[in-house]
Amino acid sequence: EAGVxxxxxxxIIEKRQSVAFWCNPISGHATLYWYQQILGQGPKLLIxxxxxxxxDDSQLPKDRFSAERLKGVDSTLKIQPAKLEDSAVYLxxxxxxxxxxxxxxxxxxxxxxx
Amino acid sequence: GQQVMQIPQYQHVQEGEDFTTYCNSSTTLSNxxxxxxxxxxxxxxxxxxxxxxxxxxxxxxTFQFGEAKKNSSLHITATQTTDVGTYFxxxxxxxxxxxxxxxxxxxxxx
Numbered sequence: 001e002a003g004v005x006x007x008x009x010x011x012i013i014e015k016r017q018s019v020a021f022w023c024n025p026i027s028g029h030a031t032l033y034w035y036q037q038i039l040g041q042g043p044k045l046l047i048x049x050x051x052x053x054x055x056d057d058s059q060l061p062k063d064r065f066s067a068e069r070l071k072g073v074d075s076t077l078k079i080q081p082a083k084l085e086d087s088a089v090y091l092x093x094x095x096x097x098x099x100x101x102x103x104x105x106x107x108x109x110x111x112x113x114x
Numbered sequence: 115g116q117q118v119m120q121i122p123q124y125q126h127v128q129e130g131e132d133f134t135t136y137c138n139s140s141t142t143l144s145n146x147x148x149x150x151x152x153x154x155x156x157x158x159x160x161x162x163x164x165x166x167x168x169x170x171x172x173x174x175x176t177f178q179f180g181e182a183k184k185n186s187s188l189h190i191t192a193t194q195t196t197d198v199g200t201y202f203x204x205x206x207x208x209x210x211x212x213x214x215x216x217x218x219x220x221x222x223x224x
Binding site: 035041042043044045048055056091093098100102103104105106107108 | 118120144145147155156157158159162164202204206210211212213214215216217
């Protein structure tokens with residue numbers, strides 16, 4: 001079974017530029033998550049999708065971050081414009097359903113904003 | 115909002131020794147999950163605890179869920195170099211949102 005795929009693996013941009021990350025979850029997984037993991041901290045949930053609907057985006061900085069999962073499969077996370085404090089690893093995870101299911105994480109995208 | 119705290123933040127262990135890391139939630143949890151993240155890697159699911167007072171074992175790892183379902187612990191016996199990494203607990207409360215703790219970073223001295 002293929003795991004969660006993410007691209008790119010690394011990205012370096014200047015502040016005020018925009019960037020987009022892509023995630024392909026495990027086939028058949030209805031729930032998709034985007035996390036931000038700052039160095040030395042635990043993953044922080046940014047947004048959770050159930051199929052193509054948003055379940056929770058309470059911690060997503062909506063003035064600069066956006067995410068979509070149009071067909072209920074792949075997802076993209078965008079930052080525009082980026083700030084220095086956005087430097088982090090962005091992790092995508094998927095699970096068969098909400099709540100009690102374990103989450104499978106992708107390798108992450110390491111973003112550096114200079 | 116819900117907060118999940120883990121102590122200690124760092125754990126330096128001599129190879130062969132035992133240690134315990136603790137996880138505390140500000141709210142009652144419906145379940146708790148533990149993940150391990152190797153240096154440079156991504157979190158990998160270890161186990162899930164659902165019942166009050168539940169204890170589960172995986173080889174040298176013992177996981178416990180508190181009676182009040184607000185805390186959990188991970189005990190590792192006879193630590194090996196393969197145990198190096200960061201161990202995260204993640205608590206599931208109302209709204210089906212998993213909140214991760216800050217992690218315990220384990221370093222093993224051979």
